[in-house]
Amino acid sequence: MKELELNLMDLSLNELLRTVNKTEDILQSQYEEIREFRDIILSGNNRHFDNGNESTIFLAGSGRSGFVAKFFAMRLMHLGFHVYVFGETLVPPVRDGDIILFISKSGGENAVTDSIESSKLENIRKSKLSPSKNNMIFENVKILSICGSFDCYLATHSDAKIVIEAKRDRINDMNECERLDSLNFNHNELVIMGTGFEDSSLLILDALVVELMNNLGLCEKDLENNHENINRPKEA
Numbered sequence: 001m002k003e004l005e006l007n008l009m010d011l012s013l014n015e016l017l018r019t020v021n022k023t024e025d026i027l028q029s030q031y032e033e034i035r036e037f038r039d040i041i042l043s044g045n046n047r048h049f050d051n052g053n054e055s056t057i058f059l060a061g062s063g064r065s066g067f068v069a070k071f072f073a074m075r076l077m078h079l080g081f082h083v084y085v086f087g088e089t090l091v092p093p094v095r096d097g098d099i100i101l102f103i104s105k106s107g108g109e110n111a112v113t114d115s116i117e118s119s120k121l122e123n124i125r126k127s128k129l130s131p132s133k134n135n136m137i138f139e140n141v142k143i144l145s146i147c148g149s150f151d152c153y154l155a156t157h158s159d160a161k162i163v164i165e166a167k168r169d170r171i172n173d174m175n176e177c178e179r180l181d182s183l184n185f186n187h188n189e190l191v192i193m194g195t196g197f198e199d200s201s202l203l204i205l206d207a208l209v210v211e212l213m214n215n216l217g218l219c220e221k222d223l224e225n226n227h228e229n230i231n232r233p234k235e236a
Contacts, residue, residue, distance in 0.1 A: 042215055043099075045079075056082045106147075108153055
């Protein structure tokens with residue numbers, strides 16, 4: 001690689017790979033929680049309730065986390081789930097037996113409730129603790145989350161969660177350190193803002209898709225049959 005040309009891109013890519021490689025540690029350390037996370041999603045597959053409604057999975061996320069939510073929502077649709085993303089114009093109301101998945105690095109109360117104005121997370125939690133005629137629609141709603149810490153608002157309100165903590169370890173590679181020093185660049189800015197969280201979330205959820213596919217007895221061809229077909233070229 002030429003000196004100074006794409007130097008930071010190379011260093012940033014190396015750091016991103018180190019960041020997402022830590023997702024395997026997350027699977028090992030949160031194995032039971034992730035299994036519960038998976039099982040709750042599986043429980044929503046073609047499930048019907050006494051009220052006649054089919055179980056729906058709702059996804060929510062702000063900014064880039066919202067795009068990760070849409071990535072996963074598309075794959076859930078390919079798997080045959082009934083799924084919507086909050087913020088879209090055709091989102092129906094949350095009903096008894098539905099599942100809501102939030103993706104938020106901060107996991108703060110404002111970040112969560114801003115994305116679901118019509119169904120506040122605290123109201124769902126209260127309805128579980130003290131059911132009444134007005135909030136019984138939330139009696140069996142399951143809350144899933146992918147967030148950045150174990151003690152954030154979102155994590156403590158979830159039935160199952162996957163926590164991706166943002167840990168920035170300094171580079172030990174002498175060559176990379178020298179390159180950074182020569183460029184007078186801050187190592188902590190090789191992975192900016194929430195990029196590590198968002199990339200790791202996407203990888204974990206993409207791997208979870210394959211796990212769900214296997215549990216549902218599906219193969220890639222089955223998913224292709226649920227793929228959008230209006231703009232796909234005709235087969236020869």
